[in-house]
Amino acid sequence: MPPFSAKRPSPSVSTTSLAVSSFHERRQILEEEHKWLLKQIKRKRTELKKFLHEMRSLATEIFQRGNPLYKKLIELDTEIHGLFEDILTKKKFGKKSQKDILGVYHSLQYMGLLSPKFDEDDEDEELDDVFNNSSDEFNPNEEENFFNKNAQNSHQENFDDFSSERSEKSPESRQIRQTFLKLASMFHPDKVMDSETKMHHNEIMKELNRAYQEGDIARLLEIERQHHLQEEIDMKNATVSEIERLCLQRERDNQLLKNQYETLKKELRIARNTPEGEMVKDYRACQKEGIDAIGEILSSLENQVKGIENIRDFVQNFRDKKITLKQFLQGPSSKANHSQEKEEEMLEMLLEELLRLEL
Template sequence: MPKKTKSASPTSSSTTLALSDLHIHLSALEKEHQSLLKQIKRKRTELNNFVEQMRSLATEIFQKATPSFKKMADLDQEIHALFNEIFTTRKFGKQTKKSIESLYLNLQMTGIISPKSAHEEDEEDSELDELFENPEAEENETNRNRHQYWDSQQEIQSTSASRTEDSRKIRQTFLKLAEIFHPDKVQDSETHKSHTEIMKEINKAYQEGDLARLLEIERQHQLGETIDNSSEDDVTRRCTNLEKQNEILKTQYEKLKQELRLAKNTPEGAMVSDSRKAAKQGIDSTGIMLKQLESQINIIADIRDFIKDFREQKITIKDFLAGPPSLRSMREEMMEELLEEMMEEFGGVIIF
């Protein structure tokens, strides 16, 4: 008999030890779960705030800059109309005509005016193409565009597949919770009222794609179930469920980080970041941008007047081909900046 008592003791001890380990593991999983929920909530709030700042800044810039953009668009149309009138009403030698076309195309290529054909005659358009023909560059550009296209397609497909999987999980969890908490499935008025409020939360989380919140509602429901903490099977089942949920939450957290990173890398996101930095230094970045726009408008207006003077034959062909004074001053400034950069690279000393 004593031998039997001794042999039973280790078995009882090992069961207690196994349960103890499971309880420790369960406690760690629950802490990790709560930590992930907090991280997701913070990251979602950060993403929503950043997107709202992007919208707000874009709206502000649009409202303030619209009159300036309208002026630039009107000037752009005027310049194209002036060149069209020059080409159709004045006669030039072949070389002079090519030089004027080159000047016109240069204004387009530098972004001062919008791209547009000098005129619609196929023969003359082909002459313009010949002036700037570079088959090797075109081939390189085509290859580069092709690579960019495939890279973007792969990124889109990867993102799309990821979102489809997330949508599937969200829908599955939503349907499961709707089956549990639908108010029409209960008769008791108090339970009906409670389930109605829970369903509001479930619907809100589903509409916002908040998988973390749906999982938390599911977990709260599971905690309300009768689970025997002394049962190894029950504790193991809870650990397994938590492990699965935590993996899903980790994936969601990484997705939110990626969305925020992508938002910050957009032109609009970069504007928000620059605006924040400027605001810390007491600088009105929007005001500076509007001043820059006004400066550009003045330059384009000078170019318009210069072309108008040529149309009215107030300046010679030689002066016209030399380009507008505003453009010449811009070139001089660019050369000065280039020289300054060279001086810095060579330690401030250039040996001739």
């Protein structure tokens, strides 16, 4: 009687089953990672947009509420420059006295209490040249454009080096382009006849174009997922090569999503570290303490206007011969000096806030 021999499964069949199972688990892990990355990118994108909106809103409110005081500062600045022009060009002084008066004038500019109107490398230039190149007047109708332009420029400068990391010929850009072209081909409005469907495809194409221009691979993949366009296969009957191909594709997608997630985090860090971003953080801290931050800035601005008005009155008194040259060169009384020091501190605070908006 022949010996009993148990029937064993074919080694090739066993190996294939294990491989399919392994790739199936790998694909499940990649899909979970894919969903997590899409969720995190959406959250980070929302956080960044909210922060940038808060930056713009806060700066615009400061400009709008402080505009009358800011205009007053510019008017006073122009008036004081005009007073010094009268003193230096229409009155006769000795060479030393004229140099001393010019020294006071330059000191006010060095201290930031007046806008600069002289060449620091050539202090012996003609007095007529001192008053050239006067600053432009502030146009309240352009305040929003002014902020948007300067904030955008400041923001763009921070991102120039970062955005250059992604060349249009890089594998990343090519993959984004391939995804975009695939979706654009599916949703091209000219491929449908129904007016309602055509309108729907038009809206999708707008989203696709915007996502492509911004390099937003997450949004492209979200659209692909929303419309059930991502490739699926029958896992029971799938071959190893089919599952492996899908796994490799998902790995490439996830790497792009990881890059985008890191980009968004970096952009948010940069935004928070800009002067405007610091202002938002200070504003939030004041709100927690129950402090009206904008009210404090405006109050400081009002005090600085008063301080500049005192300077204007002092220079005007000298021009109108109400005080002597000696008194003028000595400056205001000690009490006034003490007040002026306080005003200068407040003015410095204001200038810092205004520079935050102008950088």
